[in-house]
Amino acid sequence: MVTKVLSGEKAIEEGARLIQSGEVVAFPTETVYGLGGNALDPNSIAKIYKAKGRPSDNPLIVHVSRVEDIDPLVKEFSEINRRLVQEFMPGAITLLFPRSELVPIEVTAGLGTVGIRIPSCEVARQFISACGVPIAAPSANASTRVSPTTAGHVLEDMDGRIPLIIDGGECQVGIESTVLDLTSDIPTILRPGAVTAEMLLSVLGTVKTHEGEVLSSAPAPGMKYKHYATSVPMVLAESVNSLIAEYDEMSGRGLKVVALVRSESVGSMQGRNYIDIGATDEEVCRNIYKIMRDAEKEYGYIVCIHLGFEGVCASVMNRLTKSAGGKVV
Numbered sequence: 001m002v003t004k005v006l007s008g009e010k011a012i013e014e015g016a017r018l019i020q021s022g023e024v025v026a027f028p029t030e031t032v033y034g035l036g037g038n039a040l041d042p043n044s045i046a047k048i049y050k051a052k053g054r055p056s057d058n059p060l061i062v063h064v065s066r067v068e069d070i071d072p073l074v075k076e077f078s079e080i081n082r083r084l085v086q087e088f089m090p091g092a093i094t095l096l097f098p099r100s101e102l103v104p105i106e107v108t109a110g111l112g113t114v115g116i117r118i119p120s121c122e123v124a125r126q127f128i129s130a131c132g133v134p135i136a137a138p139s140a141n142a143s144t145r146v147s148p149t150t151a152g153h154v155l156e157d158m159d160g161r162i163p164l165i166i167d168g169g170e171c172q173v174g175i176e177s178t179v180l181d182l183t184s185d186i187p188t189i190l191r192p193g194a195v196t197a198e199m200l201l202s203v204l205g206t207v208k209t210h211e212g213e214v215l216s217s218a219p220a221p222g223m224k225y226k227h228y229a230t231s232v233p234m235v236l237a238e239s240v241n242s243l244i245a246e247y248d249e250m251s252g253r254g255l256k257v258v259a260l261v262r263s264e265s266v267g268s269m270q271g272r273n274y275i276d277i278g279a280t281d282e283e284v285c286r287n288i289y290k291i292m293r294d295a296e297k298e299y300g301y302i303v304c305i306h307l308g309f310e311g312v313c314a315s316v317m318n319r320l321t322k323s324a325g326g327k328v329v
């Protein structure tokens with residue numbers, strides 16, 4: 001299969017036509033690129049799992065372009081969910097609802113709940129709207145690989161496996177959506193993202209946070225798989241000093257090492273290979289997957305500075321910790 005990369009109106013038209021004929025299409029969102037298929041068609045869903053090599057017990061998020069399109073997909077739309085939708089959608093959050101009969105069991109990996117999101121990315125919403133059906137979409141990477149934030153990243157993983165990638169440029173948020181479970185007793189963040197616990201507290205009285213632990217007491221289904229991993233070893237460094245010590249030690253052993261550091265620490269690198277991951281937390285979040293992909297191509301060992309757990313950093317650290325297999329120096 002030839003994989004086309006198109007942008008603009010033509011891409012959306014072609015993408016919608018493919019979706020309607022049961023194909024899968026990669027498309028941009030503000031979080032990461034998604035690999036979309038008709039959420040109401042089990043055959044399309046099977047193609048998504050196949051293209052990604054994704055285990056079938058890892059559920060997909062259903063994307064819609066308008067709030068009113070949520071209703072047919074859910075059995076119950078509680079008052080609290082309505083308020084969350086009003087406050088945070090469109091945006092980088094996925095809410096879990098009791099699943100209606102309309103949603104095939106393949107989408108939710110057999111669960112009674114369905115995760116629903118309305119992307120804020122214009123291209124994403126135009127595409128979904130043109131399709132005329134809800135779009136089930138996981139991230140458009142091959143299973144276990146770093147999520148794609150450009151069309152080029154998608155092509156690296158999906159070339160020859162899907163007919164079309166809609167190119168909408170770089171993703172503006174850069175990590176996957178926050179997944180919030182309101183079907184449990186206490187609202188629980190299953191996966192942290194750009195919509196933080198602090199932000200959710202403005203609507204919810206209580207929220208169980210993820211706080212960057214590698215495993216939470218209620219991990220999201222699918223979290224037991226290795227996720228977000230670079231193809232070369234990576235470790236986190238608690239300080240610039242420990243980063244330099246690890247760098248020098250591993251270089252001494254003959255590895256081609258790269259340091260991922262914040263802009264403020266670039267001056268301390270003194271002739272060592274480094275990538276500037278950004279000055280602000282938002283910049284780091286937006287760039288981190290691209291940088292991980294760039295780093296794994298050129299280097300054999302990655303040492304990344306610890307970001308702390310303030311705000312969106314907790315969410316980025318969640319991914320980095322997984323990629324590093326929990327290893328901190």
Ligand code: AMP
Binds near residue numbers: 058061115137179221
């Ligand atoms: P991805 O689209 O690749 O980021 O993967 C979607 C993730 O959303 C899954 O791995 C789960 O962690 C989460 N998710 C989606 N639907 C549900 C659901 N019904 N219940 C719990 N978690 C879900």
Ligand code: MG
Binds near residue numbers: 138139147
């Ligand atoms: Mg994913």
